[in-house]
Amino acid sequence: MESKIFSYKVEGITLEPASDLLSISPVFDRKEVLNKLKDLFKDDDYKIDERTLDYKIKDGQLYIEGVVAKQAEAKSIGFMMGK
Numbered sequence: 001m002e003s004k005i006f007s008y009k010v011e012g013i014t015l016e017p018a019s020d021l022l023s024i025s026p027v028f029d030r031k032e033v034l035n036k037l038k039d040l041f042k043d044d045d046y047k048i049d050e051r052t053l054d055y056k057i058k059d060g061q062l063y064i065e066g067v068v069a070k071q072a073e074a075k076s077i078g079f080m081m082g083k
Contacts, residue, residue: 002070004046008037013062025062037064045071 010033015023038048046068053066 001072004068006066006068008040008064010062010064015057015060023060033064041068047071 010028013025013028013033015025018024034048034050034053041048049067049069053064056063056065
């Protein structure tokens with residue numbers, strides 16, 4: 001099975017200081033971001049392995065990292081019956 005790793009920069013989701021000890025991001029919908037990410041790989045027949053998703057903050061910017069795998073063609077098994 002062909003696989004790739006990815007790192008996706010989520011535009012507009014950056015940490016802003018709320019106090020000296022706390023930084024907060026703006027509100028965002030994780031499912032909406034995930035759907036955008038799935039659309040990026042759909043044309044290449046890759047599917048995101050959601051178990052591998054990792055949300056990371058680098059320099060105050062949100063990144064989503066994980067693994068995508070090539071969709072294997074479904075194989076069908078047929079049975080022939082004779083009478």
